[in-house]
Amino acid sequence: MEGGEWRNSIINQLQARNKYQTAAFQDVITFQSRLFDNVNTLKNENLQLTLVNERIRFSTSDNGLSSAGGGSNERVQALEQKILVQQEELTNLHRRRGESAQQIINLNAKVHDLEKQLQAKDLVISENTALIASLRAEIQLYENNMTELEGLNTVLRDEHQALQIAFAAIEEKLRKAQDENRTLVERLIKYKSKDADKMNEENEHFLKKKSDRVRRELEEAAREGGSRGSIGSAGSSAEDKILDSMPYYATTLPTKVALRFDAHEGDVNAVKWSPTERTLATGGADRKVKLWDVSKMGTVENKGTLVGSNAGVMSVDFDSTGAYLVGASNDFASRVWTVADQRLRHTLTGHSAKVMAAKFLGEPTKVITGSHDRTLKIWDLRSKMCTETKFAGSSCNDLVTSDSAGSTIISGHFDKTIRFWDIRTEMSANHIVLQGKITSLDLSRDSNYLLACVRDDTIQLIDLRQNTIVRTFSHEAFKVGCDWSRAAFGPAGRLLAVGAADGAAYVWNTHSGKLEATLKDHSAAVTAVSWHPQSGLLASVDRGKRAVIWGDL
Secondary structure, X not given: OHHHHHHHHHXXXXXXXXHHHHHHHHHHHHHHHHHHHHHHHHHHHHHHHHHHHHHHHHHHHHHHHHHOOHHHHHHHHHHHHHHHHHHHHHHHHHHHHHHHHHHHHHHHHHHHHHHHHHHHHHHHHXXXXXXXXXXXXXXHHHHHHHHHHHHHHHHHHHHHHHHHHHHHHHHHHHHHHHHHHHHHHHHXXXXXXXXXXXXXHHHHHHHHHHHHHHHHHHHHHHHHXXXXXXXXXXXXXXXXXXXXXXXXXXXXXXXXXXXXXXXXXXXXXXXXXXXXXXEEEEEEOOOOEEXXXXXXOOOOEEEEEEOOOOOOEEEEEEOOOOXXXXXXXXXXXXXXXXXXXXXXXEEEEOOOOOEEEEEEEOEEEEEEEEEOOOEEEEEEOOOOEEEEEEEOOXXXXXXXXXXXXXXXXXXXXXXXXXXEEEOOOOOEEEEEEOOOOEXXXXXXXXXXXXXXXXXXXXXXXXXXXXXXEEEEEOOXXXXXXXXXXXXXEOOOOOEEEEEXXXXXXXXXXXXXXXXXXXXXXXXXXXXXXXXXXXXXXXXXXXXXXXXXXXXXX
């Protein structure tokens, strides 16, 4: 098989190529063959004529010119003429033969070029054939993938519909739970209000009893010194001083360290006591809010960490029930957590710069925030949206609400101005300009006095009833440590505390203006302080991660 078939195959291919290549020039080849035959014929005739001519010449030379007659000359001339014609025809045939040969050469070159083009096209055809096969395989692969994706898409669509149905059911449960929680919070607020009224009655009763006792002691002293008639007026004056200095709660000046601990991994920017228990909240540059339990004697316990912030926390605030906590952050947002389960409930986004202050506005369902984007925003947590934006014109560092209904807002700004806002109007109702930018604000319990920490190293006490500055607190060693340094009233309003750049907390008497104490335990600038509303404990935090609690536990 191998010996004969490949030879036959080569012969067949050569015959087919010969047939294919000679078919186009068959007429030329035939014409050339006829030309060769004509040339051979003419050559023979020419040779014969040449022989005849030689014979004639020979015979003519033998007979002489005299014997040549007119007929032979004519014959010779005719033959010569015929020879000339034959030579011309032979010349033409040679020329035509040369032209035909040149035409054959040209045609052979053209055939050679066509063969090259044919080979190139055959190569392109083979490449395109391979590419077509590859593309068809790729198309088939894509069709298979598309079929699989369509099936997967159908499954995902079905799962999405199922999840939507489950989400709707869970959302309905959440709405019912929120309604129930709102009802419980309202009930808790009522109970807390009753407890507060009862405590106020007890305090009034305590004050009245103590005042009566002091009056009796003074009257007895007056009777014993009856010979000195002026004692009556002196006793009245002393009684007024005692009543004037009597706090709403018995608060002792904290002078010793009760606890010290590392609250955060970096700067501690904010601190706040819970209004209902001995729980302390701190906010730090490590993006966390931490809760600390100091109810146990001589110990502090971390109750949990509230996470969710993407930048440093600048302020923290409890609502009036102690159930919710709001934190302002440098990531342009504020967040609300529930203290009991430490879960993130709301994220309030909308500011275009870091948020420096966030406070509950009269009730746990409303929050107000102040930002370096020069705006204040009021948020409704039930609808989870911003209900109002107030344009202050300057970066806000701190704010307070001056009544339980939350209708009046006071904000402190970078442009040295304290602005007063009525939530029922868009514009600022009033303002006070100080000598430096305001770092913090705090309101007395009776909402009559405002405390402003100013960057010119002073603390200003403002009487809101007269809208005037009634006292300025300063000391040669006191320097405000940062632009968000927080000052705070004591629980009775008779003391105020503020941190300083030298790592000390300064305590002044608000009535006399006297510097009562300089509490030195921090090694870095103190950023914020907070008084416990019942026990009188003072908490202070600094830029070196340390928190200190002053007083007797």
